Amino acid sequence: MIEWLTIVQVAVAVAGGILCLALGFAGRKPNDYTLGVVALVEVLLVAQLISAIVSPFVGNTPSGDPLEFYTYLISALLLPAAGVFWALVERTRWSTVILGVVCLAIAVMVYRMNVIWFVQGA
Amino acid sequence: MPELTAPAPRSTRSKGVGRLLVVVYGILALGATGRSFVQIAHSLEDAQQVPLAFWLSALASVVYIVATIALVAPGRIWYRIAWITITFELVGVLVVGTLSLTHPELFARPSVWSWYGNGYLFIPLFLPVLGMIWLRSRRRNLDAADRDASAAA
Structure with a gap:
């Protein structure tokens, strides 16, 4: 896990989450911007997965429990897919709110993953 | 982006704010499943007896x-369920x-319900009420x- 990538990711997820919540409560249906933000969060999670697989080979091993780390990471990877699927099936403002909730949940999960990797067991 | 022409499948109990509730339930289900999986996997790995709290979490x-x-x-x-x-x-x-407060030896382990779900921001406590x-x-x-329906029949 790379610390600056995590900071970028949490920042993007929080900002995207607030944007989706605001637009959703303002009555907007999911659009290219809100779906794009969620897609960006997903791409960053895939980057996180690649970094987590590669890091131990260059001497950056997790201080905490790898099984717990990957359970969080895989759960987080599923969320945007589910949220976007919902947004495509049901084009109402509630889907935009849901995209926001998904982004904020991912921000919390990535923060927790950071704690597992760097702090826990150290 | 083009509007979908086919109407989305509708259900009576999944409208408005309720959708948000469903999503929060879904995330909680995902989190609780993942965590109990990790806890039980580790107990089995250490060849320990899996604590009751972990089975309850599962x-x-x-x-x-x-x-x-x-x-x-x-x-x-489904409404009844x-x-x-x-x-x-x-x-x-x-x-x-x-x-978990009165008999800490039984439940003072991180499970989804211990200490009224404080490890989960107390979501397990107020979500059922909502x-x-x-x-x-x-x-x-x-x-x-x-x-x-009966009037139409």
Whole structure:
């Protein structure tokens, strides 16, 4: 896990989450911007997965429990897919709110993953 | 982006704010399932006896999954299942939460319900209550739908 990538990711997820919540409560249906933000969060999670697989080979091993780390990471990877699927099936403002909730949940999960990797067991 | 032409599948109990409830239930189900999986896997790895609290967490996570499905799925049977599962969760969080304070040796382990779910921002404590309020408000629509159906028949 790379610390600056995590900071970028949490920042993007929080900002995207607030944007989706605001637009959703303002009555907007999911659009290219809100779906794009969620897609960006997903791409960053895939980057996180690649970094987590590669890091131990260059001497950056997790201080905490790898099984717990990957359970969080895989759960987080599923969320945007589910949220976007919902947004495509049901084009109402509630889907935009849901995209926001998904982004904020991912921000919390990535923060927790950071704690597992760097702090826990150290 | 083009509008979808096919109407989305509708269910009586999954509209408005309720959708948000379903999503939060879904995330809680995912979190609880993942965590109990990790806890049980580690206990088995260490060849320990799996603590009761962990099995209870696993059971709770399965019930959260069923509750999530029941909130989305249409019809009276699912409505009843939603009530049963949500009641089970409320009783579970109250009983285990209390036991984790009075009998810490039994439940003072991180499980979804220990200390009234404080490891989960107390979401397990207030989510069932919100779920019940919402199910109650859907009840009227369900009854109205039944009346319409019998009037049409």
